Amino acid sequence: MKYGSKYKNEEMLFELMRKEEEFIFKTNKKLKIWIDMYKTSVTSAVLNELINNLTNLDPYIEKLAFVGFSRINQWRFKRCVNKAGIKKPVSYFSDPEDAKTWLVYER
Numbered sequence: 001m002k003y004g005s006k007y008k009n010e011e012m013l014f015e016l017m018r019k020e021e022e023f024i025f026k027t028n029k030k031l032k033i034w035i036d037m038y039k040t041s042v043t044s045a046v047l048n049e050l051i052n053n054l055t056n057l058d059p060y061i062e063k064l065a066f067v068g069f070s071r072i073n074q075w076r077f078k079r080c081v082n083k084a085g086i087k088k089p090v091s092y093f094s095d096p097e098d099a100k101t102w103l104v105y106e107r
Helices: 010-027 044-060 071-084 096-104
Strands: 031-036 061-067 090-093
Touching: 010 044, 031 096, 044 061, 044 071, 061 096, 071 090, 090 096
Parallel strands: 031 061, 061 090
Antiparallel strands: none
16 A cells, blocks of 8 residues: 655545555455555655555454554554454554565564
């Protein structure tokens, strides 16, 4: 999901999240999801909406890879994930290729 380059345009980001959610619901299968957060302002509202989005999609998520979260935003997001009870494998990357490799790697 490309949530990057939304800067401070939360309305556009939230609309994109809704569209991605609808698309994933229609696939009706477990997915390995890469989420790009480069150049998107991660406010409390964005974190809350992202957690709501992932909670709704939980039955469809196998693994999550985030690209572009700063260290502080990783920490903030991890706290929100724990509070929400999301128990999927989640990793954070600065390089999109590393994220893709991690997603397809089978243990």
